[in-house]
Amino acid sequence: MHTPASETPILRAEHFSKYLGGRKILDDCSICMHPGDVKVLIGPSGAGKSTFLQCINCLLEPDEGEIWLGEKQINVKNSKELCYLRQHVGMIFQDFNLFDHLCAQDNVALALRKVRGMSKQDALKRAKEELARVGLADRASLFPAQLSGGQKQRVAIARALAMDPTVLLLDEPTSALDPELVGEVLTVIRDLASHGMPMIMVTHQMEFARAVATEILFMEQGQVIEHGAPDDLLAPGTISRTQDFCTRLCDLCSGDTGRIEE
C-alpha cells in the first residue's frame, strides 16, 4: 500500500486553520494523500473532524492553509479552480444530501451533465453503471423518499464516484443509519478501498477503520494529536490517546453495532 515518498501526492492539505464564531476550530491540520491511501479521522465529537473535511473541498473556506491537487496548488478564491477542486474531491455526507426532487439515476446524472457537459443519454448510461456498482441497478428510478437510509447513502456514493474523483471524503457515512443498514454501506466502502480508491473518512466504526485504514489520525480540539498505522496505534497494550479513546468508545457501545458484513 505504501508508496515511495518521492512520488507526488495526489492531494495535500497543509497547515489548515479555521475560525468559527470567534474560536479556532481547526488548528494547523495537515493531511497528505498518496494513491491507495485510506486515512481514517477519529476523535471526540466537536474535535473539528467535519470542519477539517469540509475545508479540504472548500465547502468551508480555510482561514489559513494551502491545498494542492497533484502538482497544482488550488487558488480557492478563483471560482474555476474551486469547481475544479470540488470536481476532483468527492464528498459523502452523514445525512446523504441526495437531491430530493430527483430519482436515483438523475441524482447521479445531474452533475455529469452540468459539470462535465455530458449528453443526457451518456449521463444516464453512466449513472446506471455507477448505481449497478453499488448494487442499486434495480432502484434507479426510485426517489430518495422511496429509499432506505442505506440505499440513499449508496446512491450518494454512486453520485460521487460518477465524477471520477481523485480522493473521496466521507464524513461519518454510517452514523445516520439504522444498525442493520450499516453493513451494506461499509461493504461498498470497503470494496472501494480494496480497489485503491483514496479516501479520507471520519468514522466511529473502529473495527472497520482498523481493517481498511492505511493510517489513523486522531483529532482533538482542532488538532491532529496522533497519527500512525492502525496496528501501531491500536495494538493491544499500546498506550496512546487513540487507544484510550477507542477503549472508551467500545465500552460505550459494548460492541453491539458496527459489525462488518462479510
Added chain:
Amino acid sequence: MNVFSAIIEALPYILEGTLVTILLVVGALSLGFCIGVPMAVGQVYAPMPIARLISLYVWFFRGVPVLLLLFLFYYGIFGLIGLEVSTIGASCLVLGMTSAAYQSQIFRGAILSLPAGQLKAGRALGMRDGQSIIHIILPQALRLSIPGWSNEYSILLKDSAMCFALGTPEIMARTHFVASRTYEHLPLYITAGLIYFAITFAGVSMLRRLERKVRIPGYNTSGM
C-alpha cells in the same frame, strides 16, 4: 325593470370585463413571478448590498396600499418617466410589481426551508452556485411554494378590483357602471361577486391539481 333581465342584459358587458380581470391577474402574476423568483434568490444568496436593495423594494411595495400605488404610478411616475400605457397596462404593471414583493417572500420562505445540505451537495460535486440554484434549489422551492402562491393568486384577483379606480374596464368598473345607471345594485353586485368567486375557485383548484401533479414521489401531501 325585471331583475333577471337586468342581469342578462348586463352580463355580456360584465363578462367582457371578466376577460380584462383575468388578463390583469395572469399578467400581474406572471410579471410578479419573473421578478419575484430572482428577488428571492438574491435576498437569500446575493451579497449584502443587493439583498438590502431587494428588501427595500419589498418593504416599499408591501408597506403602501395598492390603491395608492395605482394612483402614484399611473398619474405620477409613469408620466414622469415618459411611459405611455393604457389603464390595463398600468394596472398590470403596478399589480405585477406589488405581487413580485409578496411572491418573493413566498419563494424566499421556501428556499430557506430547504436543508442547507442540498446546496452543499451541489457544490461538493463541482457545480457552480448558479447551476445548483437553478437545478437543485428552485425545483424544490417552487414546488413548496404552490400553496402560498395559490393564496397570492386569490388575493391578487380581488386586489384587481381596485383598478376600477383608474377606469380600467374590468369586472368591478363595469358592474359599477351598469348598476349606477339601472339602479339594480343588489343583483348586479351579487353577479359580480359570483364571478369573482368562480374565478377564484377555478384558479385555486387548478393550482391544487398542479401541486399534485408535480409532487415528488414518496412524499405525501396529506400532512399525515
